[in-house]
Amino acid sequence: MALFSLPLSLHCLRTPLAIPAKIETSISNPQTLVPDQKLVISGGLKLSGHAQISGSKNSALAVLAGDIVCSDGPSLIRGLPDLVDTRTMAEVLVSLGAKVEEMGGGDLVVDAREVSSVEPCEDAIGRIRAGIFVLGPLVARFGEAEVSLPGGCRIGARPIDLYLRGLEALGANVQLRDGKVCVRAANGRGLVGAHFHLSFPSVGATETLMMAATMAEGVSVLTNAAQEPEVLDLAEFLIASGACIEGAGTSTIVITGRKQLHGCEFTIIPDRIEAGTFMIAAAITRSCISLSPVIPKHLESLVDKLAIAGCKITLRGPRILEVSATASRTGGDLQSFNLVTSPYPGFPTDLQPQCMSLLATCNGKSKIDESVFENRMHHVKELQKLGAGIELNGNSASVEGRRTPWWMALRGCHVEAADLRGGAALVLAGMAAEGTTEVAGVAHIDRGYQGLETKLQSLGANIKREVDSMPQ
Numbered sequence: 001m002a003l004f005s006l007p008l009s010l011h012c013l014r015t016p017l018a019i020p021a022k023i024e025t026s027i028s029n030p031q032t033l034v035p036d037q038k039l040v041i042s043g044g045l046k047l048s049g050h051a052q053i054s055g056s057k058n059s060a061l062a063v064l065a066g067d068i069v070c071s072d073g074p075s076l077i078r079g080l081p082d083l084v085d086t087r088t089m090a091e092v093l094v095s096l097g098a099k100v101e102e103m104g105g106g107d108l109v110v111d112a113r114e115v116s117s118v119e120p121c122e123d124a125i126g127r128i129r130a131g132i133f134v135l136g137p138l139v140a141r142f143g144e145a146e147v148s149l150p151g152g153c154r155i156g157a158r159p160i161d162l163y164l165r166g167l168e169a170l171g172a173n174v175q176l177r178d179g180k181v182c183v184r185a186a187n188g189r190g191l192v193g194a195h196f197h198l199s200f201p202s203v204g205a206t207e208t209l210m211m212a213a214t215m216a217e218g219v220s221v222l223t224n225a226a227q228e229p230e231v232l233d234l235a236e237f238l239i240a241s242g243a244c245i246e247g248a249g250t251s252t253i254v255i256t257g258r259k260q261l262h263g264c265e266f267t268i269i270p271d272r273i274e275a276g277t278f279m280i281a282a283a284i285t286r287s288c289i290s291l292s293p294v295i296p297k298h299l300e301s302l303v304d305k306l307a308i309a310g311c312k313i314t315l316r317g318p319r320i321l322e323v324s325a326t327a328s329r330t331g332g333d334l335q336s337f338n339l340v341t342s343p344y345p346g347f348p349t350d351l352q353p354q355c356m357s358l359l360a361t362c363n364g365k366s367k368i369d370e371s372v373f374e375n376r377m378h379h380v381k382e383l384q385k386l387g388a389g390i391e392l393n394g395n396s397a398s399v400e401g402r403r404t405p406w407w408m409a410l411r412g413c414h415v416e417a418a419d420l421r422g423g424a425a426l427v428l429a430g431m432a433a434e435g436t437t438e439v440a441g442v443a444h445i446d447r448g449y450q451g452l453e454t455k456l457q458s459l460g461a462n463i464k465r466e467v468d469s470m471p472q
């Protein structure tokens with residue numbers, strides 16, 4: 001059992017700045033944190049067997065932040081994925097004064113009773129997007145917070161204006177000082193319930209404001225809220241901790257503030273994006289695999305697309321899916337499909353790059369439109385190096401599938417992951433490429449996939465991790 005501990009060495013210079021309409025957040029490079037590594041894949045092998053899906057990264061990060069409001073007793077969080085990002089979030093909590101103890105098997109005890117600081121470790125916040133999620137629960141519990149700008153994938157400007165406008169609606173003063181967001185309840189006591197309409201259903205802003213409102217005086221209503229399963233999971237954790245929240249998982253969330261929240265026992269939902277990545281792995285290698293645990297409803301938009309391609313997806317138990325791409329329903333090889341990413345229940349942006357790899361091996365032309373993030377196409381030039389027929393026009397990619405056997409659709413070479421899901425897309429492409437593919441920048445992949453290469457090896461893939469002696 002390891003106890004996370006971190007020294008606190010933070011201070012905030014008190015130089016008030018006006019808040020720009022959209023504060024763009026600084027984005028860190030996780031590669032600076034671990035030695036450079038690459039994944040080396042020999043393509044062309046079919047997969048078989050069963051993939052074990054870990055707990056959801058995005059849900060785990062939000063729930064860990066949500067622990068901050070639990071001032072009355074510890075929580076036992078079960079099913080946490082062991083990821084660089086979840087460990088970083090634990091560092092953030094420890095930097096605030098929380099006790100975090102690993103119990104093994106993905107169970108973590110978080111005791112936030114002694115949280116006393118409102119300034120989390122700047123370095124840790126700068127490594128993950130979810131670092132900024134602590135803003136809401138800190139202001140809820142202490143009436144103030146000073147948080148530096150977060151990291152995360154470089155997939156767009158990723159401003160936090162909705163977080164800040166929402167907190168202002170709940171009665172907070174917001175200032176930017178020395179690169180930190182400084183938020184203070186204006187009445188000197190605590191936040192006050194209010195109505196806030198999100199101009200876009202941002203996941204992080206919805207989660208931050210929902211956490212903030214759990215201890216605000218009176219009733220808060222969030223409209224045009226994000227409906228992602230991770231928002232609902234966070235709400236269920238908060239409800240188990242004593243919060244009063246209705247409507248999470250729909251576009252209107254009503255929160256009635258409570259004076260104090262307590263610890264609880266809670267299990268994180270399975271990671272729908274990891275599950276989706278394995279489903280696409282089965283499709284791109286024209287294989288049949290099963291996976292569990294999954295919540296089938298969370299995967300509906302991907303299931304619809306894979307069915308159009310010709311895959312057969314079968315529920316083998318309440319939480320077990322089988323994906324078969326061996327004999328397509330159309331009788332021939334997999335067919336192309338178009339996709340547009342959009343907020344849940346639309347097609348998830350976090351599966352767009354992996355689908356692009358698949359489409360590069362399917363019959364026919366397809367079009368992929370990325371509508372959630374303005375800069376999430378870094379994988380295109382790497383897929384082009386592998387021989388994929390992709391033409392990029394802004395956030396729209398036209399993919400010309402290769403009319404060859406799937407294992408010859410791409411040619412192995414050295415490629416570089418620029419972000420988490422783009423990295424996963426390159427690994428998938430490598431499994432469908434002739435020869436050897438080296439994917440550098442594995443630190444990006446480690447942020448969000450627990451043991452990706454070990455899980456793929458157990459399905460029969462030829463993939464190994466090596467030190468990258470020639471980092472880019």
Ligand SMILES: CC(=O)N[C@H]1[C@@H](OP(=O)(O)OP(=O)(O)OC[C@H]2O[C@@H](n3ccc(=O)[nH]c3=O)[C@H](O)[C@@H]2O)O[C@H](CO)[C@@H](O)[C@@H]1O
Nearest residue numbers: 058129130158159160161162163202203204205350372373
């Ligand atoms: C840790 C975590 O949960 N990450 C997920 C979360 O990111 P994250 O919470 O950052 O994503 P958002 O839903 O907030 O972002 C979606 C869009 O809204 C914009 N926006 C967001 C906030 C804001 O204040 N102003 C604004 O303009 C963003 O720039 C982006 O274009 O949801 C994304 C969309 O499903 C996923 O890809 C990420 O995996």
Ligand SMILES: C=C(OP(=O)(O)O)C(=O)O
Nearest residue numbers: 129152153350420421448
């Ligand atoms: C974009 C992602 O993560 P983050 O928001 O943590 O950068 C992701 O999980 O694909």
